[in-house]
Amino acid sequence: MHYQPQRDLLLGRTILVTGATDGIGREAALTYTRFSAKVVLTGRDTEKLRQTEAAIIAEGGQVAGSFLFDLTSATPERCMEFARQVEQVAPLLDGVLHNAGVLGDVAPMVEQTAQTWQHVMDINVNATFFLTQALLPLLLRSDAGSLVFTSSSVGRQGRANWGAYAVSKFATEGMMQVLADEYKHTSLRVNCINPGGTRTKMRASAFPQEDPNKLKTPADLMPLYLWVMGDDSRRKTGMSFDAQPNRKPGIAE
Ligand code: NDP
Incomplete structure (x- = not known):
C-alpha cells in the first residue's frame, strides 16, 4: 500500500494495542506514536512491556498507560475491570487494535x-x-472510533493443518462483520486486517524451514495499520483488508 500520511495523522488520538510486546503489535504501537497518537499498551510479559514502553518514550512518543494482562485470564469480569483501569488513563479510545494472538498446533484436525x-x-x-x-463504551465516546481485528488468509479460506488457528480467524472475521453491522449508523467503524506472511516469531514457529529474509517485516505493513486508524478510512466499515494484497498465501519462495 502506497500511503504516506502526515506526521500528525493521529494527533489527539488514543489507541489501545493488544500484544504490543512483539512482532506486528510492537511495531504498530511504535508507529502510532510516531504519527502523534498516544497509546495504551497491553502484553503478558512485564519485561517486554517495559521495553516497548521505553522504546516509545526514547523516541519522544506518548504512552497513556501500560497494562500487564495475560489474556489466558480474560474472563468477562476481568475485562470489565481492565476497561475501568484503562478509563483512568484514557477516558475515551479512538482506536483498538486487537493484535494479540496464538498459533496453536500446525497439524491435521x-x-x-x-x-x-x-x-x-x-x-x-x-x-x-x-x-x-x-x-466498546470507551470507543463510542470517540467521534471517529476505529475497532480493528487481526485476521489471516486462513480465516477466509480454510487450509489443511491450520486447525484451531484457521477456525479462530474465521470467527474473528465473523465478529467483525456482526459488529460492523450493529454499529453502521454510528461513528464507530469495525474492520479486519490480514497482515499476510510477516517476519515474526509466530511466523517462524509456523514455518521453521522458511527463509525469514523473504518475508515482509512488520514495519513494511504499517501504511495499512496507519490508514485504518486515521481519518482517511473514516467511512470504511465491515471490511477485511490485506496488508500485502499481492501476496500468495503459503511459504515464501
Ligand atoms: P507474535 O507472536 O510475534 O506476537 C504476538 C503478540 O501477542 C505478542 O505480543 C504476544 O506476547 C501476544 N500474546 C500471545 N499470547 C498472549 C496472551 N496469552 N496474553 C497476552 N498477549 C499474548 O505474532 P505476530 O506479530 O506475527 O502476530 C500478530 C497478529 O497477526 C496475530 O493475531 C496473528 O494471528 C496475526 N497474523 C500474523 C501473521 C504473520 O505472518 N506473522 C500472518 C497472519 C496473521 P509475548 O510477546 O509475551 O509473546
Missing part, C-alpha cells in the same frame, strides 16, 4: 488436542470478544 484447541479459542476469540464488549 484429527491431531488437534482439546487443550490447544481451547487455548487458541480462549486467546484469539473469547478474550478478543470479552475485551471488545468491555472497551
Whole structure:
C-alpha cells in the first residue's frame, strides 16, 4: 500500500494495542506514536512491556498507560475491570487494535488436542470478544472510533493443518462483520486486517524451514495499520483488508 500520511495523522488520538510486546503489535504501537497518537499498551510479559514502553518514550512518543494482562485470564469480569483501569488513563479510545494472538498446533484436525484447541479459542476469540464488549463504551465516546481485528488468509479460506488457528480467524472475521453491522449508523467503524506472511516469531514457529529474509517485516505493513486508524478510512466499515494484497498465501519462495 502506497500511503504516506502526515506526521500528525493521529494527533489527539488514543489507541489501545493488544500484544504490543512483539512482532506486528510492537511495531504498530511504535508507529502510532510516531504519527502523534498516544497509546495504551497491553502484553503478558512485564519485561517486554517495559521495553516497548521505553522504546516509545526514547523516541519522544506518548504512552497513556501500560497494562500487564495475560489474556489466558480474560474472563468477562476481568475485562470489565481492565476497561475501568484503562478509563483512568484514557477516558475515551479512538482506536483498538486487537493484535494479540496464538498459533496453536500446525497439524491435521484429527491431531488437534482439546487443550490447544481451547487455548487458541480462549486467546484469539473469547478474550478478543470479552475485551471488545468491555472497551466498546470507551470507543463510542470517540467521534471517529476505529475497532480493528487481526485476521489471516486462513480465516477466509480454510487450509489443511491450520486447525484451531484457521477456525479462530474465521470467527474473528465473523465478529467483525456482526459488529460492523450493529454499529453502521454510528461513528464507530469495525474492520479486519490480514497482515499476510510477516517476519515474526509466530511466523517462524509456523514455518521453521522458511527463509525469514523473504518475508515482509512488520514495519513494511504499517501504511495499512496507519490508514485504518486515521481519518482517511473514516467511512470504511465491515471490511477485511490485506496488508500485502499481492501476496500468495503459503511459504515464501
Ligand atoms: P507474535 O507472536 O510475534 O506476537 C504476538 C503478540 O501477542 C505478542 O505480543 C504476544 O506476547 C501476544 N500474546 C500471545 N499470547 C498472549 C496472551 N496469552 N496474553 C497476552 N498477549 C499474548 O505474532 P505476530 O506479530 O506475527 O502476530 C500478530 C497478529 O497477526 C496475530 O493475531 C496473528 O494471528 C496475526 N497474523 C500474523 C501473521 C504473520 O505472518 N506473522 C500472518 C497472519 C496473521 P509475548 O510477546 O509475551 O509473546
